[in-house]
Amino acid sequence: MKQGMRLVALALLGVVAMVMNATAADIDLAGKSTIESILKRGELRCGIDSGYMPFEMTDKNGKFIGFEIDLARELAKSMGVKYVPVNMAFDGIIPALLTDKIDIITAGMTVTQERNLKINFVEPFIVIGQTPMINSKHQGKVKSYRDLNDPAFTIVSKLGTTGEMAAKRYLPKANYKSFETETDAALEVLNGKADAMIYDLPFTSIFTAEQGGDKLFLIKEPFTFEPLAWGIRKGDPDFINFLNNFMHQIKNDGRYQKLYHKWFESTEWRKNMQ
Known part of the structure; x- marks a missing residue:
């Protein structure tokens, strides 16, 4: 009887150990959330595909410019980190996000159900077609x-x-x-x-x-009907909450309207293009 109880006790200890290990792993994963990684690194790595007027482009001096570039710069500023554009072919952007080569997709990406199965999208920043x-x-x-x-x-x-x-x-x-x-x-x-x-x-x-x-x-x-939105990895509610609140803020404090006028209603930026 005592031996049987000993076996039960050992089994229970094993279960407790597994639970504790799982909890520790969860805590460790939480410590590696996208927001924490960005703040620790001091950089916001944004996946772009330069050449999409007027969202992401390269000017005659080799600098990345555009409406979405400026929006992402505002995002980096709000996080107190450096904006780092990572330019790549469009069809490689989702794989780059999923393998942690970038933190967020800011590349004029349309929300589609097929893409939404792989990644999560923030509130759309513009609707086109x-x-x-x-x-x-x-x-x-x-x-x-x-x-x-x-x-x-x-x-x-x-x-x-x-x-x-x-x-x-x-x-x-x-x-x-x-x-x-x-x-x-x-x-x-x-x-x-x-x-x-x-x-x-x-x-x-x-x-x-x-x-x-x-x-x-x-x-x-x-x-x-095509809403354009930023894409992030799944399973990160803190980051998507932060981004949605950022989008609400920028659309209602005047910054979005200024950037929209700069890139869609004015032609001044075209002087800097090749």
């Missing part, structure tokens, strides 16, 4: 994105983006070609090598205005 930018040889013939759903048309967009998703989903009959950068895709249409580009309204609007001349025209009404 996809629009067709079309070579002028089709002026008067193409009046809607639906008119492009034909094998006679070649459609382009940037690899791994919602522009690519929209082109394949809404224009399945058209020929599709992807590019590493949005600028390369846009130039394909400008030079008459493709018929239309499907991409985010801010970019297509700016590119058409600056370089289109009589070679491009834009269907300005977006045919998709």
